[in-house]
Amino acid sequence: MAIPARxxxxxxxxxxxxxxxVAPSVLQALAAPEIGHLDPAFLTLLDELRAMLRSVIxxxxxxxxxxxxTGSAGMESCIVNLVExxxxxxxxxxxxxxxxxxxxxxxxxxxxxxxxxxxxRALPVERLEQAAAGRAFKLVCMVHAETSTGxxxxxxPFRELADKLCALLLVDAVTxxxxxxxxxxxxxADALYSGTQKCLSCPPGLAPLSFSPxxxxxxxxxxxxxxxxxxxxxxxARYWGGERLYHHTAPINMLYGLHEALRLALLEGLPxxxxxxxxxxxxxxxxxxxxxxxxxxxxxxxxxxLTLVELPQxxxxxxxxxxxxxxxxxxxxxxxxxxxGRAWRIGLMGASCTxxxxxxxxxxxxxxxxxxxxxEPSPRALEAAGAAF
Amino acid sequence: MAIPARxxxxxxxxxxxxxxxVAPSVLQALAAPEIGHLDPAFLTLLDELRAMLRSVIxxxxxxxxxxxxTGSAGMESCIVNLVExxxxxxxxxxxxxxxxxxxxxxxxxxxxxxxxxxxxRALPVERLEQAAAGRAFKLVCMVHAETSTGxxxxxxPFRELADKLCALLLVDAVTxxxxxxxxxxxxxADALYSGTQKCLSCPPGLAPLSFSPxxxxxxxxxxxxxxxxxxxxxxxARYWGGERLYHHTAPINMLYGLHEALRLALLEGLPxxxxxxxxxxxxxxxxxxxxxxxxxxxxxxxxxxLTLVELPQxxxxxxxxxxxxxxxxxxxxxxxxxxxGRAWRIGLMGASCTxxxxxxxxxxxxxxxxxxxxxEPSPRALEAAGAAF
Numbered sequence: 001m002a003i004p005a006r007x008x009x010x011x012x013x014x015x016x017x018x019x020x021x022v023a024p025s026v027l028q029a030l031a032a033p034e035i036g037h038l039d040p041a042f043l044t045l046l047d048e049l050r051a052m053l054r055s056v057i058x059x060x061x062x063x064x065x066x067x068x069x070t071g072s073a074g075m076e077s078c079i080v081n082l083v084e085x086x087x088x089x090x091x092x093x094x095x096x097x098x099x100x101x102x103x104x105x106x107x108x109x110x111x112x113x114x115x116x117x118x119x120x121r122a123l124p125v126e127r128l129e130q131a132a133a134g135r136a137f138k139l140v141c142m143v144h145a146e147t148s149t150g151x152x153x154x155x156x157p158f159r160e161l162a163d164k165l166c167a168l169l170l171v172d173a174v175t176x177x178x179x180x181x182x183x184x185x186x187x188x189a190d191a192l193y194s195g196t197q198k199c200l201s202c203p204p205g206l207a208p209l210s211f212s213p214x215x216x217x218x219x220x221x222x223x224x225x226x227x228x229x230x231x232x233x234x235x236x237a238r239y240w241g242g243e244r245l246y247h248h249t250a251p252i253n254m255l256y257g258l259h260e261a262l263r264l265a266l267l268e269g270l271p272x273x274x275x276x277x278x279x280x281x282x283x284x285x286x287x288x289x290x291x292x293x294x295x296x297x298x299x300x301x302x303x304x305x306l307t308l309v310e311l312p313q314x315x316x317x318x319x320x321x322x323x324x325x326x327x328x329x330x331x332x333x334x335x336x337x338x339x340x341g342r343a344w345r346i347g348l349m350g351a352s353c354t355x356x357x358x359x360x361x362x363x364x365x366x367x368x369x370x371x372x373x374x375x376e377p378s379p380r381a382l383e384a385a386g387a388a389f
Numbered sequence: 390m391a392i393p394a395r396x397x398x399x400x401x402x403x404x405x406x407x408x409x410x411v412a413p414s415v416l417q418a419l420a421a422p423e424i425g426h427l428d429p430a431f432l433t434l435l436d437e438l439r440a441m442l443r444s445v446i447x448x449x450x451x452x453x454x455x456x457x458x459t460g461s462a463g464m465e466s467c468i469v470n471l472v473e474x475x476x477x478x479x480x481x482x483x484x485x486x487x488x489x490x491x492x493x494x495x496x497x498x499x500x501x502x503x504x505x506x507x508x509x510r511a512l513p514v515e516r517l518e519q520a521a522a523g524r525a526f527k528l529v530c531m532v533h534a535e536t537s538t539g540x541x542x543x544x545x546p547f548r549e550l551a552d553k554l555c556a557l558l559l560v561d562a563v564t565x566x567x568x569x570x571x572x573x574x575x576x577x578a579d580a581l582y583s584g585t586q587k588c589l590s591c592p593p594g595l596a597p598l599s600f601s602p603x604x605x606x607x608x609x610x611x612x613x614x615x616x617x618x619x620x621x622x623x624x625x626a627r628y629w630g631g632e633r634l635y636h637h638t639a640p641i642n643m644l645y646g647l648h649e650a651l652r653l654a655l656l657e658g659l660p661x662x663x664x665x666x667x668x669x670x671x672x673x674x675x676x677x678x679x680x681x682x683x684x685x686x687x688x689x690x691x692x693x694x695l696t697l698v699e700l701p702q703x704x705x706x707x708x709x710x711x712x713x714x715x716x717x718x719x720x721x722x723x724x725x726x727x728x729x730g731r732a733w734r735i736g737l738m739g740a741s742c743t744x745x746x747x748x749x750x751x752x753x754x755x756x757x758x759x760x761x762x763x764x765e766p767s768p769r770a771l772e773a774a775g776a777a778f
Binding site: 001003004006007008009010011012014016018019020021022025027028029030031032033034035036037039040041042045048051052055068069070071072073075076100103104107108195197203204205225226227228229230246247248249250251252253254256257259260263266267325331336 | 390392393395396397398399400401403405407408409410411414416417418419420421422423424425426428429430431434437440441444457458459460461462464465489492493496497584586592593594614615616617618619635636637638639640641642643645646648649652655656714720725
């Protein structure tokens with residue numbers, strides 16, 4: 001066969017729903033020379049990594065590890081370790097990732113009670129409570145930050161609901177972790193998963209996960225082994241814990257990268273990091289509105305790292321995103337699920353959350369949308385955002 | 390919390406059962422800037438990567454992809470996509486990875502017929518045929534290259550057996566791919582998986598996988614969805630195939646690395662690569678024997694990329710491996726399963742398969758074992774290997 005040339009990626013600015021731009025020191029960390037997954041130096045890295053991960057998640061849970069897969073593997077890990085066939089699981093669905101949770105739980109043999117709620121709004125806990133109808137559940141699942149709609153939902157009320165239903169509380173924090181406070185122990189979540197390619201600004205490929213002692217007790221009391229061997233946390237904990245027992249070969253270089261990404265988050269300071277995401281997201285929102293665009297989510301329910309903006313009337317979704325990419329090197333995300341073709345997803349995550357990113361995005365959108373005759377060519381979007389910096 | 394320093398790995402030479410040393414250009418590829426998983430440039434990379442992967446696997450199978458997990462995720466992917474509850478699966482077990490296949494199949498609801506065979510020998514097809522006792526099976530599973538014992542088993546006879554049993558043939562090629570001919574289409578395997586951190590000399594984190602049209606037909610005719618959503622090949626094929634439908638976020642940088650590692654394998658030439666592994670493995674074996682050590686596997690059943698050597702009488706496994714690591718920067722592998730404490734696993738894989746590696750390993754072993762009083766201090770191991778180069 002003809003052997004392709006070495007791949008050189010084009011220069012891009014990533015402002016979609018993830019991956020986000022990766023800091024140079026994280027990319028350098030990925031390229032550090034290989035060492036073994038049982039090397040004492042590597043085991044030290046794992047210990048440091050876990051300590052940092054606990055800090056970012058806001059937990060003291062012993063069972064806190066990055067799973068060897070992407071965010072969806074984190075989701076599946078939580079479900080298959082906690083659910084046994086026939087268990088009743090309550091899932092709030094207000095976007096694609098709630099749908100996915102329900103599907104994963106069904107495949108694990110759960111009796112899933114799915115509560116369909118409005119997309120683009122926070123998840124209403126009272127709707128879940130009604131649907132529960134007083135029955136006991138094994139698990140209540142909620143998506144903290146819906147990556148398909150840009151809605152942020154407070155976790156604490158779902159803890160209260162889970163208590164009423166004698167259930168564990170499972171939280172999807174894929175797009176919130178390291179961009180929005182998660183505070184796992186503070187809000188009382190029992191199981192939580194995330195991804196690395198969002199506000200942590202590490203490449204995709206790992207899924208941070210944490211189980212509370214209560215979730216761990218449920219795991220240990222299982223009557224059947226989890227249906228997945230690869231994601232079996234009882235086995236994985238023996239590698240990450242004291243025994244260092246081989247389960248699968250850890251993804252060494254990805255873990256180098258995550259170690260560095262966590263360091264960067266903590267060196268910045270979590271409160272400072274959250275404030276940066278809030279401040280620049282607000283500026284972006286003002287800029288987009290000054291351009292005449294409409295944001296999908298009401299202000300008080302918006303997820304700072306991800307802004308959903310409706311397409312202007314008559315806009316050609318694919319052509320506009322292609323022009324942004326080709327003419328400005330800018331990637332923004334298309335809509336997902338029922339929002340496909342109706343909204344764009346603009347990310348301000350981690351290293352992609354800077355004043356420069358906000359300005360580049362608004363300038364590029366003004367340019368392309370104006371040349372398509374969809375908005376007036378005017379500096380007012382930049383002015384509105386700049387005034388909010 | 391106290392934020393740890395940037396991690397700098399110690400200098401190591403990796404001659405365990407994987408990960409192997411990673412070529413500088415592969416490490417550089419990992420550190421290329423992030424682009425999106427739906428970026429046209431990235432989709433081109435995926436197409437090139439699949440074409441190269443088919444070449445290395447020796448197949449024209451359309452469904453040939455790297456799964457987003459390590460080798461064990463590749464194993465689980467094959468099982469959960471092909472097995473439905475109640476299906477009968479025949480597994481030859483002559484090491485840890487056969488045991489793992491059986492366990493994964495049981496968790497997928499299969500009725501597993503496990504055939505326990507001698508560790509350190511090739512898998513005897515006639516034993517599997519006896520155990521099958523004429524019954525029909527959904528799947529016959531065999532480990533081509535047993536990473537726990539260093540035994541290599543020809544695949545073709547298992548194709549004949551699978552035909553007799555009306556079964557698909559599933560092959561574990563984790564430690565053979567790119568180091569030993571696999572020739573998937575030539576031997577008629579229906580499903581095959583591997584890992585990246587062995588003879589491909591890419592970091593761990595991806596699992597190359599291929600399904601024959603027959604395996605794909607079985608997948609498409611399923612009555613139930615696979616129990617794993619994350620590993621569901623029907624969904625994953627829609628991202629890798631024409632539709633480019635989002636399933637999970639591809640591990641971008643790991644795929645950069647695999648693209649480059651596949652390029653290196655093809656630039657070297659597969660026949661040349663296999664010959665290098667054979668030649669240097671033979672030299673290593675002669676050197677080890679000259680040192681007075683005993684190889685576990687009979688010559689004609691040895692797996693060139695991985696040599697199992699028995700511990701000398703009275704050797705302290707952990708101390709010797711620690712001394713090799715600390716004094717020579719050399720990692721070799723301990724025994725796994727029933728060989729724990731009884732054998733060492735010495736890898737010559739991909740970038741770790743050079744004359745320098747052979748000499749370094751023999752020198753280090755001579756030094757440490759002699760100072761422990763276990764062998765005579767003598768240059769004869771180096772001489773024996775050098776004469777065979």
